[in-house]
Amino acid sequence: MILGSAAVDLAALLLCILFLAYVAAILVPFLRRRPDPAGDARDLDVHLILPCLDEEVVIARTVARLRSDHPTAHLWCVDDDSSDGTGEILARLAATDDHVHLVSRRAPEARQGKGAALNAAWRRIKAWLATEQPSYDASRVVVGVVDADGRLAPDALDVIAGPAGFGDPSIGAVQVQVRMMNRGIAGRPDADDPAADTRLGRLLVLLQDLEFRTVIAAMQHLRHRIGSAGMGGNGQFTRLVVLDAIADENQTPWHGALLEDFELGLHVLLAGWGNRYCDDTWVAQEGLPRVRPLIRQRARWAQGGMQCAKYFKRVLLSREISTPSALEISYFLMIPWTQLLGTVVYTAATVILGYWATVHPTGVTGWFLEGAWGLVPLVAVFGVGPLVVWGLVYRLRCEPQLSRRAAVGLGLAYWGYTYLMLASVWTGFHRVLRSHDSWAKTSRVLAEPAAADVAPAATPRLSDATRAPATP
Template structure:
């Protein structure tokens, strides 16, 4: 699916409608009678907070008492024998710092060699990535290299579609170039996915450089929070979203959904909804995780989160009618609506509420809902980081770490309004920005930057 001007124009109009609706929702309470001014936010806090407790906290508390995984490990059925072929796919643009490490890590996987292929798409690299891949092909027979010109278009989605044209295995594992897998990942993941009948499975993302500084530590807590929320949503019949790195896709499910969308800046979030619309179930695994690098600076975080916010809104604008008025069942519709309001609408309404407070010299009115949202997020961080996990240690839940995680999440109250306004007001030219990966040298240089990161 390629980008076109009409798609971008429709998104711009829907973005404007979203901004106006959230703006009025935040402003109107300031002109209501003081006795009922807090009623809208309090009502939403009760409804959304209650749903979040039912969806996220209760399943998480149940797991902490029982130690069970969600969804439950399939039992009783025989493992597939022989194990099915798997194509591991990575798009690489200027990844000289990590590409050798990625290939060596795939070579270390305990999976039948004849059933495993690694496809690396050199997506117009201007550094030494092409030379390194040529050398690696001589060492590792399972490595296949595809090349695209720098102006090929379609971003990461275009690169993945090229790999999809060549790969033939029934399963595709999509990785970022900085991904790190445990040696037993595939021999555990593939049988689990086959036995469960999943169309896609997302591995929990674990931050490899959580000890680098306070920002990477906060991102590690955010990833644990995200996995807890996703597991809870799935446990209650809701929706699991793919996260790009560490996503296993069944080839026929991917093809039924139309491949990777080249008209979006977040191929993973977009694909999550298209799989849902095609009734392809998506699961999530806490262990084994996929490790990746967190960004090291606020500037890099700002660029990354704008892209995530834009892609997240794009998919709702593109597929909203099908999701809310199509064949998606009522439980999933409710799940999507609640988390759309919490993730995207609430930050916009909160910003409009602050504007209304300044204009009318009245107190903010959205605080009951914000209080509930931050409180539930803190509880989810606490449950996630106290849970046993394979991979990098999760941040210790000392009071200052928990406070850091909660305050850090406030950045979404800036990112979402800014991105929404930009999408509504400015003509859109799709730009697929990549995250800089530093590899082992970058991790070593920053490992002692924050000695208080216990």
């Protein structure tokens, strides 16, 4: 019993030290980073893909904002056999705007996952370019992915065209910062959607914003420095020449993992190109204000990460990926598994401590006073502190109007939030064991269609949906 207890305690301590070291490794460079210079979006030919499945609540507003903020970009809206009015809305917009294109998918080809919808749009973009711009330069064409509820910063295309992005000819893909737009801040273009109705809902949205703009941003900044930034499902941009190269080897650019965005980023690196993360501009999306949909979403991500474990060998043996990048990617691929292991180890350590406390001759109080009190600073340093610090970072780098007290409180809430993520990992693992890989789409937060239903007027024309058959 004593040997088993010592082994569990040692494992728990090693995991804590590893976690603390990783937090320090991503936090320090992130706090020191400085903005990169912007470029000129006119150097790029940008095409944005909007995957749409039952998006009538948000899609018209999204298209209108993208057309207003990025008038030179072409929008490729994939109606993946929606059961609501999404297709009709998109057909109306496409009929009056030559920069809005409708890609209609129907059963049985439709609803085969986001990757399949993106591949359909990629094929349509290539066909359109071959007809409309037969002398196009595929290295200059950039294909972005924006969620149907996404809001892309007005300066985003200029920023990603800069020397830290596509201004560098070796860069194949760029991911921009993600933030939550339903934080309910009046006058802020990235956060002026109504906040959640409940206090818990508002807290959950704020925690997701903190997570993306600090924790994930810091992780991505480290990857940015070594050239291995991961792609996200919203706000990813890739050169067409890179997508074509991936398709030449793998039939299509996007593949079947539930984490198809991260999988794409791996293929970009394996093809010999660099990935970059851009924290100087953003794409905003709806945060989830309820616990169950949030756990379901993160379980899908965790399961997708587990599916990508098949790339371990290719990443480690690839001549195209540097050793630092390969090690960081390997660490990321291990995260769901270390979280599962950590849950078991920490739970076992807690049970063992409880056992010794109850069998101590002088009871729990005596056990605590005779040395167990040292667990309190240990937990504070290795367990709570590395998570609470992100509340202060959030105040420093993102939302300076927060008081220090509120920032600390948000950090403590983030500590509790991580336990929801552990529940998500176990849910995803359960689905892996049962070989389940289908998922119901997460419902949008907005309850009714937005008023901004009409995109800015452009040259009237016959819609692509009328001129071309449905694309599988």
